[in-house]
Amino acid sequence: MGKGTLYNTEVQSFTDEATGARVRQLTSHPSIHHHPFYYLPAWDDAMQRLILVSHRTGSPQLFSMFCDSGSLLQLTDRDDLNEWSIHPSHDGRFVYFTAGAGAWRVDTETLKEEQLVSFSSDNIREKGMVGAAMGTTTLSRDDRWWAVPVKLGQVAKFYVIDTQSGKSEIILERDTIGHPQFHPDDPTWLRYAGPYHSRIWVIRRDGSDNKLVYERDALKKEWIVHETWRPGTMEILTVNWPRGVIGIDVLTGAIRTVIRMNAWHPMIDRTGRMMVTDTRDPDVGLQVFNVQGEESEPQALCLPDSSNAGDHWSTDHCPYDDGPVDVYAPQHTHPHPNFSPDGRRVVFTSDQTGHAQLYEVDLPEPRIS
Numbered sequence: 001m002g003k004g005t006l007y008n009t010e011v012q013s014f015t016d017e018a019t020g021a022r023v024r025q026l027t028s029h030p031s032i033h034h035h036p037f038y039y040l041p042a043w044d045d046a047m048q049r050l051i052l053v054s055h056r057t058g059s060p061q062l063f064s065m066f067c068d069s070g071s072l073l074q075l076t077d078r079d080d081l082n083e084w085s086i087h088p089s090h091d092g093r094f095v096y097f098t099a100g101a102g103a104w105r106v107d108t109e110t111l112k113e114e115q116l117v118s119f120s121s122d123n124i125r126e127k128g129m130v131g132a133a134m135g136t137t138t139l140s141r142d143d144r145w146w147a148v149p150v151k152l153g154q155v156a157k158f159y160v161i162d163t164q165s166g167k168s169e170i171i172l173e174r175d176t177i178g179h180p181q182f183h184p185d186d187p188t189w190l191r192y193a194g195p196y197h198s199r200i201w202v203i204r205r206d207g208s209d210n211k212l213v214y215e216r217d218a219l220k221k222e223w224i225v226h227e228t229w230r231p232g233t234m235e236i237l238t239v240n241w242p243r244g245v246i247g248i249d250v251l252t253g254a255i256r257t258v259i260r261m262n263a264w265h266p267m268i269d270r271t272g273r274m275m276v277t278d279t280r281d282p283d284v285g286l287q288v289f290n291v292q293g294e295e296s297e298p299q300a301l302c303l304p305d306s307s308n309a310g311d312h313w314s315t316d317h318c319p320y321d322d323g324p325v326d327v328y329a330p331q332h333t334h335p336h337p338n339f340s341p342d343g344r345r346v347v348f349t350s351d352q353t354g355h356a357q358l359y360e361v362d363l364p365e366p367r368i369s
Contacts, residue, residue, distance in 0.1 A: 001057060001074075002057070002074065002077045003061075003074055003075065003076060003077035003111060004073070004074060004111055005073070005074045006071055006072070006073050006074075007071060007072040007073075007074075008071060009069060009070030009071050009072075010025075010026065010027050010028040010029065010070065010072070011024055011025065011026055011070040012024070012025050012028065013025075016302040016303060016361070017303075018285060018300065018302065018303040019285070019300050019301060019302050019303070021301060021302045021361050021362065021364065022361065022362045023302055023359055023360070023361045024359065024360050024361075025357055025358075025359050026050070026052075026065060026070070026357070026358040026359060026360060027052070027054065027072075027357045027358045028357060029054065029056040029355075030354075030355050031054060031055040031056045031355055032053075032054070032055040032060070032332050032355065032356045033052055033053065033054050033055070033056075033332070033349065033355075033356050033357050033358045034052065034053050034083075034331070034332045034336070034349045034356055034358065035050070035051070035052050035053075035336070035338070035347050035348075035349060035358060036051065036084075036086050036087060036088065036338075037084055037134065037136050037179070037331075037336065038226075038265040038267050038336035038337065038338050039179075039181055039228040039267055039338070040086075040087055040088075040136070040138070040181075040338075041087075041088055041090065041338070041341070042088070042338055042340075042347050043067070043088070043340055043341055043347075044088055044089070044090060044091065044092030044341075045090045045091065045092070045341050046092060047067055047340060047341055047342065048066070048067055048068070048092055049064045049065065049066060049067065049088070049092055049108060050064070050065040050067060050347065050358075051063070051064055051065075051086065051088040051095055052064075052065060052358055053081075053083045053086065054072070054074075057074070057077070059078075059079055059081070060081050060083035061074055061075070061076045061077060061078070061081065062074075062075040062076040062081065062086060062095055062097065062106065063075060064095075064108055075095060075106050075108065075111060076097075076106060076113070078099055080099045080100040081097060081099045082097060082098045082099060082125065082135045084134040084135055084136055084331065085097045085098040085099075085134075085135045085136060085137050085148075087137050087138065087139045087146070089105075089139060089143045090139075090141060090142075090143055091143055092108060093107065093108060093109070093143075094106065094107060094108065094143075095108060096137065096139055096146055096163075097137075098124065098135060098137065098148060101118060101119045101120070101121060101124065102115045102116075102117060102118045102119065103115070103116045103117040103119075103137075103146070103148050103159070103161060103168075104116065105163075116146070116161050116163070116166055116168070117148070117159060117161055117168045119150050119152065120152060121150075121152050121153070123151075124150045124151060124152065125151055126151045126156075126176065126178075128327060129327065129328075129329060129330060129331065130310075130327055130329050130331075131176075131178045131179070131193065131196075132149065132151070132156070132176050132177060132178030132179070132193065133178075134178070134179070134331065135149070136178070136179050136180070137149070137180070138180045138181045138182050138190065139163075139182065140182040140187035141182065141184050141185070141187060142187055143163060144162065144163055144164060144187065145160055145161070145162065145163065145182065145187055145205060146160070146161040146163055147159065147160050147161075147180050147182065147190055147205075148160075148161065149177035149178065149180060149192070151176075154175075155173050155174075155175075156173065156174055156175060156176050156177040157170050157172070157173050157177075158170065158171050158172040158173070158177050158180070158192070158203075158207075159171075160205055169207075171203065171205065171206065171207030172203060172207055172210060174194070175194075175195060176193075176194060176195055177192050177193070177194070178192065178193040178194075179192065179193045179227075180192040180193075181228065181229060183229050183234075184229055184231045184270070185231060185232065187205065188204055188205045188206075189202060189203075189204060189205070189234075189250075190202065190203055190204075190205060191203075191213075191227065191229060191236055191250075193227070194212070196223070196224075196225075196318060196320045197216065197218070197320075197321075198212050198215075198216070199214070199216070199224040199225065199227070199238075200212065200213050200214045200224060200227055200236060200238060200248065201213065202236075202250055213236065213248055213250050213253070214238070214248050214255075218321075220317070221317035221318045221321045222240055222317075222318060223239075223240065223241040223315075223317060223318035223319075223320075224238055224239070224240055224241075225238070225239050225241055226238065226239040226241075226264070226265050226266065227239070228266070228267060228268060230247070230268055230272050230291065231268065231270055231271065231272035232271075232272040233249075233272060234249060234250045234251045235247045235248065235249050235250070236248045236250060237258060237266065237268060237275070237291065239263055239264070239266065241262075241264075241313070241315075241318075242262045242281060242315075242316060243260065244257060244258065244259050244260040244261055244262075244263060245257075245258040245259050245261075245263050245266055245275070245277075245291075246258060247291070257295060258275075258291050258295065259275075259289050259291075259295055259296065259298065260295065261277075261279070261287070261289075261298055262279050262280065262281060262282070262284075263275075263277040263279065263287070264277060264278045264279055264280055264313075264334075265277060265278050265334065265335070265336050265337065267337060267338045267339065268291065268339075269339040269343045270339070270341060270343060271343065272291070273290060273291060273292055274288060274289070274290055274291065274339075274343075275288065275289055275291050276288045276301065276337045276338070276339060276346050277289075277298075277337065278304065278306075278308075278334065278335035278336065278337055278348070280308045280313055281313060281314050283303075283305075283308060284300065284303075285300055285301065285302055285303035285304060285305075286300070286301040286302050286303075286304060286335065286337050286346065286348065286361070287299065287300055287301060288301050288363070299364075301337075301346065301361060301363070301364075302361045304335045304348055304349075304350040304352065304359070305350060305352040306333055306334065306335050306349065306350040306351050306352060306356075307333045307351050308333060308334060308335075309328060309329050309330050309333040309334075310327065310328070310329030310333075310334075311328070312325050312327055312329070313329075332349060332351065332356035333351050333356065334349070335348040335349055335350060336348060336349055340360075343363070344362065344363055345360050345361060345362050345363060346360065346361050346363065347359070347360045348360075348361070
């Protein structure tokens with residue numbers, strides 16, 4: 001068993017007892033599985049493949065699930081994969097990732113691996129298991145540009161790589177750079193996370209116009225976290241934990257309340273109209289809601305019943321304001337729901353069986369309008 005191994009389908013279906021939704025469990029091996037981070041695509045645009053990480057070989061490796069058959073193809077066999085750096089290309093041709101001291105991609109057809117950039121340190125991530133320490137990366141919607149934050153010593157460097165020419169440029173150096181995301185409509189804009197006390201930043205792809213777009217209320221110890229671009233707009237939707245989701249217009253500075261609920265990792269569909277989120281404290285399952293116009297009421301989708309590890313979330317304010325926090329929050333225990341490209345289903349992770357497995361659930365008909 002190794003790179004190139006094709007595994008038979010493990011898909012099994014069941015009905016969610018809480019909502020009656022149709023759910024498919026996509027993996028079943030007794031090991032850790034998860035999809036890319038919640039705001040990154042799991043499928044290619046044509047929905048021929050779903051990209052995931054599996055630990056079934058004893059270490060995290062990239063796999064491709066063929067959506068027509070459910071069979072799993074092992075794409076890598078490495079001992080240095082950064083499992084949260086993975087980003088499938090939208091055209092389905094490559095999966096981009098960091099490993100060791102390099103930025104790589106693997107061809108999903110030939111399984112050929114190519115190193116695009118070699119960094120000057122074997123340790124290119126911050127310490128820890130949350131935020132910038134996850135080492136997430138972002139690929140532009142046209143698959144041309146790949147942005148990779150790298151921590152070299154005390155300095156975080158923001159690399160932008162031209163995937164056609166292989167040329168790279170450092171567009172920013174600062175204290176911390178986490179969870180970057182290209183704008184879904186305009187590849188000249190990115191957003192990224194700075195330190196917790198000044199979280200949401202935007203920057204041009206050429207390094208210009210780097211600016212903080214939201215001043216948190218420090219007296220209220222606001223915890224601004226888990227942000228994403230809203231397609232079709234210059235608005236960033238973000239969690240003000242645990243109060244709800246707010247919208248920030250990058251150009252005008254306007255702030256609006258989107259929904260008041262304990263949304264944890266909310267992600268928007270490609271139309272820019274609907275979000276899905278997991279929840280905790282209390283865990284009321286996956287919820288979907290409209291982000292247009294006036295505040296809407298959330299609707300329950302299904303109950304992942306995952307362990308949702310991370311005691312620091314059980315708070316009504318930012319815990320980092322109180323001093324150092326010892327964080328234990330393995331990311332594979334978080335559902336991290338995300339929409340399929342066609343907006344008809346949601347992928348999520350749950351360890352309800354004792355091991356983190358991958359699931360997908362159909363959205364109800366008719367959809368929220």
